[in-house]
Amino acid sequence: MPGKADVWQGTLALMILKTLEALGPLHGYGIARRIEQTSGGLLSVNYGTLYPALLKLEQEGSIAGVWGVSENHRKARFYKLTRAGRRQVENEARQWEQATAIMSRFLAPGEPS
Amino acid sequence: MRKLRAFFARLGGTAVSRRSERDLAAELESHLQLHIDDNLRAGMSEAEARRQARIRLGGVEAVKESWRDRRGFPAVEHLLRDLLYAIRMAVRSPRFTAVAVLSLALGIGANTAIFSVTDALLLKSLPVEKPAQLVVFAGWDDAIHQWMYFFDYREFDELRRRTRSFSGMAATWAVDRAGVLAGGRVDEAQAHIGIVSANYFSMLGVTPAIGRSFSDGEAAAVVSYGYWERRFALAPDILGRTVGMNGRALTIVGVAPRRFTGDMVGQPVDLWIPVAIAPQALAHWPALAASSVRVIARLKPGVTAKQAEAEARAVYREIARENGSAAENPDRLALLPEARGISRPREHYQRPLGILTIVAGLVLLIACANAANLLLARSQARRREIAVRLALGAGRARIVRQLLMESVVLAVLAGAAGLPLARWGTSGLARLARDGPWAVDLNLAPDGRMLAYTAGLCLLTGLLFGLAPALTASGVALHSVIKGAPNGPERFRLTKLLVVAQVGLSLVLLVGAGLFVRTLRNLKSQDLGFEREHLLLVRTDAGQTGRQGTALAELYAQAVDRIGRLAGVRSASASAGHLLRPALFASLTVPGGASRKAADRIVGVDQIAPRYLETLGMRLQAGRDITDRDSASAPPVAIVNEAMARRFYGRTDVVGRRFQLDGDTPGSQFEIVGVVRDAAYSSLRDRGAMMYLPYAQNLQFLSSMCLVVRTSGEAPGIAGRIREELRAAAPGLQIRGMQWVDDAMDESLAIERMVAWIVGLFGGLALVLACLGLYGTMSYVTARRTREIGIRVSLGATPLRVSRMVLGDALALGLAGIAVGAPAALAGSRLVSGLLFGIRAADPATLAEAAALLLAVVVLAAWLPAWRAAASDATQALRCD
Numbered sequence: 001m002p003g004k005a006d007v008w009q010g011t012l013a014l015m016i017l018k019t020l021e022a023l024g025p026l027h028g029y030g031i032a033r034r035i036e037q038t039s040g041g042l043l044s045v046n047y048g049t050l051y052p053a054l055l056k057l058e059q060e061g062s063i064a065g066v067w068g069v070s071e072n073h074r075k076a077r078f079y080k081l082t083r084a085g086r087r088q089v090e091n092e093a094r095q096w097e098q099a100t101a102i103m104s105r106f107l108a109p110g111e112p113s
Numbered sequence: 114m115r116k117l118r119a120f121f122a123r124l125g126g127t128a129v130s131r132r133s134e135r136d137l138a139a140e141l142e143s144h145l146q147l148h149i150d151d152n153l154r155a156g157m158s159e160a161e162a163r164r165q166a167r168i169r170l171g172g173v174e175a176v177k178e179s180w181r182d183r184r185g186f187p188a189v190e191h192l193l194r195d196l197l198y199a200i201r202m203a204v205r206s207p208r209f210t211a212v213a214v215l216s217l218a219l220g221i222g223a224n225t226a227i228f229s230v231t232d233a234l235l236l237k238s239l240p241v242e243k244p245a246q247l248v249v250f251a252g253w254d255d256a257i258h259q260w261m262y263f264f265d266y267r268e269f270d271e272l273r274r275r276t277r278s279f280s281g282m283a284a285t286w287a288v289d290r291a292g293v294l295a296g297g298r299v300d301e302a303q304a305h306i307g308i309v310s311a312n313y314f315s316m317l318g319v320t321p322a323i324g325r326s327f328s329d330g331e332a333a334a335v336v337s338y339g340y341w342e343r344r345f346a347l348a349p350d351i352l353g354r355t356v357g358m359n360g361r362a363l364t365i366v367g368v369a370p371r372r373f374t375g376d377m378v379g380q381p382v383d384l385w386i387p388v389a390i391a392p393q394a395l396a397h398w399p400a401l402a403a404s405s406v407r408v409i410a411r412l413k414p415g416v417t418a419k420q421a422e423a424e425a426r427a428v429y430r431e432i433a434r435e436n437g438s439a440a441e442n443p444d445r446l447a448l449l450p451e452a453r454g455i456s457r458p459r460e461h462y463q464r465p466l467g468i469l470t471i472v473a474g475l476v477l478l479i480a481c482a483n484a485a486n487l488l489l490a491r492s493q494a495r496r497r498e499i500a501v502r503l504a505l506g507a508g509r510a511r512i513v514r515q516l517l518m519e520s521v522v523l524a525v526l527a528g529a530a531g532l533p534l535a536r537w538g539t540s541g542l543a544r545l546a547r548d549g550p551w552a553v554d555l556n557l558a559p560d561g562r563m564l565a566y567t568a569g570l571c572l573l574t575g576l577l578f579g580l581a582p583a584l585t586a587s588g589v590a591l592h593s594v595i596k597g598a599p600n601g602p603e604r605f606r607l608t609k610l611l612v613v614a615q616v617g618l619s620l621v622l623l624v625g626a627g628l629f630v631r632t633l634r635n636l637k638s639q640d641l642g643f644e645r646e647h648l649l650l651v652r653t654d655a656g657q658t659g660r661q662g663t664a665l666a667e668l669y670a671q672a673v674d675r676i677g678r679l680a681g682v683r684s685a686s687a688s689a690g691h692l693l694r695p696a697l698f699a700s701l702t703v704p705g706g707a708s709r710k711a712a713d714r715i716v717g718v719d720q721i722a723p724r725y726l727e728t729l730g731m732r733l734q735a736g737r738d739i740t741d742r743d744s745a746s747a748p749p750v751a752i753v754n755e756a757m758a759r760r761f762y763g764r765t766d767v768v769g770r771r772f773q774l775d776g777d778t779p780g781s782q783f784e785i786v787g788v789v790r791d792a793a794y795s796s797l798r799d800r801g802a803m804m805y806l807p808y809a810q811n812l813q814f815l816s817s818m819c820l821v822v823r824t825s826g827e828a829p830g831i832a833g834r835i836r837e838e839l840r841a842a843a844p845g846l847q848i849r850g851m852q853w854v855d856d857a858m859d860e861s862l863a864i865e866r867m868v869a870w871i872v873g874l875f876g877g878l879a880l881v882l883a884c885l886g887l888y889g890t891m892s893y894v895t896a897r898r899t900r901e902i903g904i905r906v907s908l909g910a911t912p913l914r915v916s917r918m919v920l921g922d923a924l925a926l927g928l929a930g931i932a933v934g935a936p937a938a939l940a941g942s943r944l945v946s947g948l949l950f951g952i953r954a955a956d957p958a959t960l961a962e963a964a965a966l967l968l969a970v971v972v973l974a975a976w977l978p979a980w981r982a983a984a985s986d987a988t989q990a991l992r993c994d
Contacts, residue, residue: 049179
């Protein structure tokens with residue numbers, strides 16, 4: 001898919017968690033579409049990494065999956081944040097903000113520090 | 114916490130979850146549907162919507178695969194799957210498996226057996242607490258160039274009281290005694306008795322298996338587990354029973370743990386008694402203070418052996434000064450490591466066992482080459498299978514791992530099959546060691562170390578012989594295989610290389626076998642310097658009957674006289690030393706001669722009765738034999754051999770010359786009255802300087818008696834009559850051994866025989882393996898060349914030419930192997946040159962013989978494939994494939 005970047009390693013989990021926090025329970029397809037929309041079409045989610053990532057989060061207890069019915073009456077597996085997941089979102093979001101703040105200082109031109 | 118939870122979830126995923134596999138399929142299906150719905154809503158046609166959604170989702174199987182990897186532990190799962198597959202493969206081709214496993218089992222079994230013995234005798238630490246902290250006191254004896262380990266009990270007592278570097282110090286000694294009353298019977302055999310200070314067990318950190326240790330001066334004994342088993346049939350009421358020694362009853366208060374047999378490796382103790390009661394429990398034992406003991410000690414934590422040694426020397430010097438004894442040089446006192454215990458046989462077995470280890474390793478390498486070749490041939494048959502798997506997307510690493518797993522499974526099977534072989538080999542080695550001159554008695558029960566060694570060997574072996582075939586097999590060119598094209602020359606090159614290596618290694622082994630077998634033969638057939646026919650050696654324990662000095666001399670005279678008059682005896686005499694066993698040494702000086710280094714003043718010495726040289730048939734070069742006139746009152750005389758004459762006088766006509774024993778008062782000199790030819794006297798290898806002194810003139814040294822009897826002919830029943838005469842001459846005198854000199858020679862050659870047999874056996878084994886390998890390779894290569902041979906035949910090649918071509922190929926491989934092996938064999942034989950006798954390490958005859966034998970085997974192995982090739986039908990050959 002030319003012109004689109006793959007999701008960076010390690011960021012996918014946070015994007016999934018953030019999406020679920022914002023939209024509530026959602027299926028895998030929905031999560032992928034939402035991430036792609038939020039990135040303004042700059043990112044493309046590889047399903048070969050999405051579903052293992054969902055499984056990993058489930059194994060870690062951050063999200064829980066349950067079968068349900070979608071808005072257009074399709075059977076789908078819905079993921080929702082657990083309490084542990086919510087804590088994790090906060091933690092990781094804070095870490096990311098810190099990290100990006102640091103990086104932006106390096107990237108800002110001419111700033112001596 | 115999160116990680117841990119995920120770990121358990123994955124563990125569960127590995128074990129169960131066929132259900133969630135279906136779950137994922139459903140989830141992906143719903144994903145697809147949702148996408149299609151979206152696409153339809155965006156206005157695509159039904160078909161286009163489905164197509165786009167499918168493209169976007171990508172390979173469903175790939176998604177599933179990466180999901181599966183996350184679900185469980187794929188590495189473990191793959192390993193298990195590989196293992197099952199490997200076992201299925203092994204079962205499916207039983208003939209291949211049997212051949213590979215058998216040849217490897219021989220190699221692994223041989224290595225394990227030799228490791229067991231090496232470990233027990235050379236490597237293993239004593240089964241005591243923190244063995245690394247243990248040291249043994251030793252003094253360097255310049256006179257005989259050896260470490261001596263004995264001290265007076267008095268010295269031990271002082272050392273123990275005055276030193277600060279040790280957390281414990283114990284005294285120990287050991288003697289053999291027959292006639293111990295145990296389990297209601299008198300033990301006719303020798304019991305090995307440990308004489309120890311009461312703290313011996315606690316210092317070593319050895320807790321009795323049952324009961325307790327004794328205290329000093331208690332009339333008590335601790336028996337070994339083996340003695341408890343042998344003499345008391347493991348009677349549960351062992352504690353409180355008694356053993357009778359020298360008319361004294363000692364109460365058994367404990368049984369040592371099964372693993373612990375004292376600190377002398379190879380000479381297990383049967384029972385231990387307190388050193389303080391030894392003077393009463395053992396006949397003719399000196400008073401406690403004068404008893405000889407070995408001193409072992411445990412270093413305090415943090416104290417080094419060097420520091421402790423410095424302190425011990427200072428203390429020892431003090432003791433020597435107070436006692437006014439200047440005999441021992443304190444600077445010669447040393448603390449030697451005692452972690453592995455003390456063992457006299459050890460030094461004699463070190464090199465032979467090292468050689469056997471190398472030889473067994475070579476056999477295993479040959480077996481590996483064989484197995485690798487078998488695998489190569491088989492991977493040929495599996496090319497299609499592997500190509501298909503590669504085409505389906507299996508990675509090369511994955512295939513290599515699978516193939517390696519197969520070879521490791523073979524190796525593990527071989528290890529399991531090799532263990533019984535190892536047991537058998539170990540007990541054979543143990544028997545050889547027990548029958549040898551040191552009567553080494555080792556505890557060779559299989560233990561964790563041995564199993565770990567075998568397991569490691571299996572793994573290593575599996576990787577070693579599996580790696581090259583696996584790499585080759587996985588590197589197939591897909592298109593050529595699927596087209597069914599014949600193989601390139603690549604595969605043959607590795608196969609041939611392996612055969613060359615096999616032939617080369619076999620040559621090394623065969624040369625070694627030839628050298629050792631010749632050495633054994635040379636040792637046996639050499640001119641001994643004495644007559645070996647009908648010569649009987651009778652070893653007594655005269656020195657332990659309490660007789661000393663004149664009493665012992667009287668026994669000599671009586672015994673020789675009585676036996677000399679027996680019918681069938683041509684001549685009889687006696688000596689203190691034993692033919693073909695290590696001699697005593699003495700240090701001497703020639704008055705007015707050049708001053709010599711201590712080591713150069715040492716010669717072997719034996720004390721002999723009249724007519725000794727005559728009885729042995731040792732030829733006098735000059736002078737006379739010892740006679741009855743050389744009595745205690747006559748001037749001291751000596752007979753020397755030529756080696757001694759040459760060393761000290763530079764010539765052999767030395768009758769009438771004089772010398773003096775070091776330490777004797779000046780002026781007490783020996784006059785040489787005879788010069789005797791050099792003989793293989795104390796060992797079959799050694800013709801060093803020796804002197805023979807009349808026993809009657811040197812009573813102070815006399816401590817043992819060995820009779821030599823020359824019979825006329827076989828003299829049936831002579832042993833019984835000698836026994837009777839000795840009983841009449843000295844009731845209570847024990848005969849420790851009676852053997853013809855041929856048997857004594859065999860006994861003294863135990864190690865040489867062990868090495869020759871084993872290397873010979875392994876050489877034969879290598880030959881068989883090489884033959885198998887070559888046969889397999891030649892038939893395989895020939896079969897693969899069917900088409901080429903068919904073309905040659907149709908172009909007019911005669912069957913003779915075809916078979917000559919195949920034989921020529923085989924001979925080329927054989928010659929290449931010999932060319933590679935010859936330098937290795939020469940280097941190897943230089944390594945063992947110290948163990949050879951009467952033959953040079955680089956012996957051209959041995960090398961030529963081994964090479965000829967190998968070439969004969971090469972021709973033999975190639976015969977059938979060559980004949981088959983010659984008989985091949987051209988049309989048939991061209992049609993195949």
